[in-house]
Amino acid sequence: NAGVTQTPKFQVLKTGQSMTLQCAQDMNHNSMYWYRQDPGMGLRLIYYSASEGTTDKGEVPNGYNVSRLNKREFSLRLESAAPSQTSVYFCASSEQVTSTDTQYFGPGTRLTVL
């Protein structure tokens, strides 16, 4: 039982490049989330998926797209990376968004955009 896994752990991009961050969970959770953490800040919600087949915008969705590929996987795509997207990205999952179940977090992806 690996919990929430994220790939890659580190990535360096040039401005304008695209990439997809992958997230998978093996806890049979319905809800999944993407957050970003900037220096000196708490995490901010980018997008979430309450259940397979649905996605919704969070606090800071601009410049990102997401795909809930199946119940296990939730990917985050940067179509044209910008230096302002340099951050640490966390994926999380919970049993369902309509409960107070704990959100379990992945180890994070450190992304640098030059």
Added chain:
Amino acid sequence: AQTVTQSQPEMSVQEAETVTLSCTYDTSESNYYLFWYKQPPSRQMILVIRQEAYKQQNATENRFSVNFQKAAKSFSLKISDSQLGDTAMYFCAFMKHPYSGGGADGLTFGKGTHLIIQP
């Protein structure tokens, strides 16, 4: 929208001492949940404790307890008998109840308090 404020950027205490981390929040919601998360140098986010706003009793988890003052919108974390392994960033977080209307929107975090436990 709700905001979460942690006014102590950094705190340092000696091992075995008791330390209290402060958190205040602002919301117009009446039904919500509050959390404390720990982030050690490994960057992993670990849930420490959570509180349902409708419960008057303060939550406790072993050495960790909260002082929840709903009217004052205050949610402090007390760590008793602090240990070296408690050294980490601590984040206070808010989540409105999904049935409050407007759907769920994940967790809103404060900026964190860096807690250092000195040997």
